[in-house]
Amino acid sequence: xxxxxxxxxxxxxxxxxxxxxxxxxxxxxxxxxxxxxxxxxxxxxxxxxxxxxxxxxxxxxxxxxxxxxxxxxxxxxxxxxxxxxxxxxxxxxxxxxxxxxxxxxxxxxxxxxxxxxxxxxxxxxxxxxxxxxxxxxxxxxxxxxxxxxxxxxxxxxxxxxxxxxxxxxxxxxxxxxxxxxxxxxxxxxxxxxxxxxx
Amino acid sequence: xxxxxxxxxxxxxxxxxxxxxxxxxxxxxxxxxxxxxxxxxxxxxxxxxxxxxxxxxxxxxxxxxxxxxxxxxxxxxxxxxxxxxxxxxxxxxxxxxxxxxxxxxxxxxxxxxxxxxxxxxxxxxxxxxxxxxxxxxxxxxxxxxxxxxxxxxxxxxxxxxxxxxxxxxxxxxxxxxxxxxxxxxxxxxxxxxxxxxxxxxxxxxxxxxxxxxxxxxxxxxxxxxxxxxxxxxxxxxxxxxxxxxxxxxxxxxxxxxxxxxxxxxxxxxxxxxxxxxxxxxxxxxxxxxxxxxxxxxxxxxxxxxxxxxxxxxxxxxxxxxxxxxxxxxxxxxxxxxxxxxxxxxxxxxxxxxxxxxxxxxxxxxxxxxxxxxxxxxxxxxxxxxxxxxxxxxxxxxxxxxxxxxxxxxxxxxxxxxxxxxxxxxxxxxxxxxxxxxxxxxxxxxxxxxxxxxxxxxxxxxxxxxxxxxxxxxxxxxxxxxxxxxxxxxxxxxxxxxxxxxxxxxxxxxxxxxxxxxxxxxxxxxxxxxxxxxxxxxxxxxxxxxxxxxxxxxxxxxxxxxxxxxxxxxxxxxx
Numbered sequence: 164x165x166x167x168x169x170x171x172x173x174x175x176x177x178x179x180x181x182x183x184x185x186x187x188x189x190x191x192x193x194x195x196x197x198x199x200x201x202x203x204x205x206x207x208x209x210x211x212x213x214x215x216x217x218x219x220x221x222x223x224x225x226x227x228x229x230x231x232x233x234x235x236x237x238x239x240x241x242x243x244x245x246x247x248x249x250x251x252x253x254x255x256x257x258x259x260x261x262x263x264x265x266x267x268x269x270x271x272x273x274x275x276x277x278x279x280x281x282x283x284x285x286x287x288x289x290x291x292x293x294x295x296x297x298x299x300x301x302x303x304x305x306x307x308x309x310x311x312x313x314x315x316x317x318x319x320x321x322x323x324x325x326x327x328x329x330x331x332x333x334x335x336x337x338x339x340x341x342x343x344x345x346x347x348x349x350x351x352x353x354x355x356x357x358x359x360x361x
Numbered sequence: 362x363x364x365x366x367x368x369x370x371x372x373x374x375x376x377x378x379x380x381x382x383x384x385x386x387x388x389x390x391x392x393x394x395x396x397x398x399x400x401x402x403x404x405x406x407x408x409x410x411x412x413x414x415x416x417x418x419x420x421x422x423x424x425x426x427x428x429x430x431x432x433x434x435x436x437x438x439x440x441x442x443x444x445x446x447x448x449x450x451x452x453x454x455x456x457x458x459x460x461x462x463x464x465x466x467x468x469x470x471x472x473x474x475x476x477x478x479x480x481x482x483x484x485x486x487x488x489x490x491x492x493x494x495x496x497x498x499x500x501x502x503x504x505x506x507x508x509x510x511x512x513x514x515x516x517x518x519x520x521x522x523x524x525x526x527x528x529x530x531x532x533x534x535x536x537x538x539x540x541x542x543x544x545x546x547x548x549x550x551x552x553x554x555x556x557x558x559x560x561x562x563x564x565x566x567x568x569x570x571x572x573x574x575x576x577x578x579x580x581x582x583x584x585x586x587x588x589x590x591x592x593x594x595x596x597x598x599x600x601x602x603x604x605x606x607x608x609x610x611x612x613x614x615x616x617x618x619x620x621x622x623x624x625x626x627x628x629x630x631x632x633x634x635x636x637x638x639x640x641x642x643x644x645x646x647x648x649x650x651x652x653x654x655x656x657x658x659x660x661x662x663x664x665x666x667x668x669x670x671x672x673x674x675x676x677x678x679x680x681x682x683x684x685x686x687x688x689x690x691x692x693x694x695x696x697x698x699x700x701x702x703x704x705x706x707x708x709x710x711x712x713x714x715x716x717x718x719x720x721x722x723x724x725x726x727x728x729x730x731x732x733x734x735x736x737x738x739x740x741x742x743x744x745x746x747x748x749x750x751x752x753x754x755x756x757x758x759x760x761x762x763x764x765x766x767x768x769x770x771x772x773x774x775x776x777x778x779x780x781x782x783x784x785x786x787x788x789x790x791x792x793x794x795x796x797x798x799x800x801x802x803x804x805x806x807x808x809x810x811x812x813x814x815x816x817x818x819x820x821x822x823x824x825x826x827x828x829x830x831x832x833x834x835x836x837x838x839x840x841x842x843x844x845x846x847x848x849x850x851x852x853x854x855x856x857x858x859x860x861x862x863x864x865x866x867x868x869x870x871x872x873x874x875x876x877x878x879x880x881x882x883x884x885x886x887x888x889x890x891x892x893x894x895x896x897x898x899x900x901x902x903x904x905x906x907x908x909x910x911x912x913x914x915x916x917x918x919x920x921x922x923x924x925x926x927x928x929x930x931x932x933x934x935x
Contacts, residue, residue: 170415172433173414173415174430178414178535179434181410181413182539185544186499187495187499194551194583194584198555198561198583205559206561208567208607209610210569217568217569217570219571219575219577220606223577223607225571226573247575249486251601252604253692253693255723255724255817256822256825256844256925257692258820258928258932259822262692266671282678286688287691289677291692291693292691292693294604296601297695299696299697300696301696302685302686303686304686338369339369340612341701342684
């Protein structure tokens, strides 16, 4: 009986060691090797680099507050928005008074900075994303901001619309996913127009 | 629900259905010890493992031996994972120099990962080193998934065999499950994910920024995400799990990850059919699962698409705009997934014991958040975790057969085996333990400061947070109404104990039934035998599942999400 138990314990320990090495070291190591070989850009965070400066990851949203740029979604990360070191959503419930107050303030702020707009406020621009790092906004959210961007940059509105149009990522096969615009890429494109103008 | 939403759900479910038969057939070959194609490459390695660890493949185990092997193996894993977290500061692969994890949190996380729960009281990117993530969490993702499948195989053999005490060899089942099923699938999925932007490296965090500098976390993410989904584990590399763009950067990865969640649980139904030599039985159970999954998913999507009436009142556009905006309730959701894929994911992850999230369930509308909670209340049998979902479902099958037997006054049978008081008692223990623990702990959480001081939201929603937490841990799910601060002594220790107790306590009646069924004779069927593959039986099975969950949990749901939805409508109209 006792020798049986000892034998079982020995087997369990050896199994644990083998699988720790196999699934904890060899497997992630193999995936790392292959990913670095086959998809180095993706495996290292899809970083955008311009003139030797790392502008950030295409996949990780950044905070834009300047009226000359498109704003991304509200972010609930602490201590400041879009803190990539600790992703988090607000986790506020739909009937929480704090949540409703925050949204009300966001709606007011958005309407104030876009006085030209009489349409309803896009929901993604007044609600915090799940990760706090959402890199995208909806096309509706981008078009909503177009008039004030045009004004702030002194460029024709049509040009801003065309730029948004060009940057919309549509549903795959027209079915999967949701239409979206990457805020960092859109803002980069915006800066490029302004540079060409000068 | 929009037309596009229907297409996205329908195609997802059809692709899943198409994969059930090939994978189910393959897994049956793996567990029956037959040639499966990969043994040319991995066979020598498999034999080497047996040799090193002194396993005799021909020595099968009775149920008690199978149970003790499983327990010893898992508890050792728990000790190792605990030690790894406590010592991570002194160990390599810790470029951010994270300090040791606290004892209560280490206990919770260790318990959580060996039980396939993967409850996250930790925030990965700011507390766990790469070594802890890969050598600890990734390993337990494999081991706990393989353990669940092994337990299921013991039960299936108990049903299929007759007049024997032997249920197979736990070590062989576990080794084959990992080598031939989990590892190859994970490798393929991990590469697929990293091609789409899921990161995979061991580099220190990167500083970058356009207007303002940002510190961007790195790590071996793809390898862990792959097994976390395939093994219905669900523990994220990052704090926000699969809502984080580095875990789930676009709709392709989202589709693959959602598919991976339901893939093995659904295919195991077919494996079951093959192994009991009556494939209709497997299809019948799978159909019951689909029939429960679809309405719940449709309701969740509808509730989320409808949005929050309080926001609509403020002038927010809640209706979907064609090719422009998804509308709906976007708090806690990502634009790239929108309403449909966030809601669909939430039901896939809670129907199984996965528990990974791509949107914050805490911020769902009350009814939208109740649906994932309700799926866990069903006992996670709608697909369910790898292995444990189907053995949970088979417990309900036994109860359904028993109920049917009572109705017509015959001794109940399932697949030629008499279901007697012993099996019925064990099945009841297995089914009733989870509601008991989940409700008891929720009650304690709701009346003590230890419990309510952690709440993020007041009122009925706060109660939902507590109920969700203990339901999730009791079912080894791991998703959360994450506003709740779970990194406190009560939630860490009580929740940790709940996860460990329910997972292993449940294994005892399951294996006991397996042992008892295996010893019985097979009675040839007659005209009077209840056939368990008919539509009538499927309806009966669904009814039994729903009634048990409704009787146990309806009062609690009425106090949480239901009252919150009514108040929201009452205040803001609908």
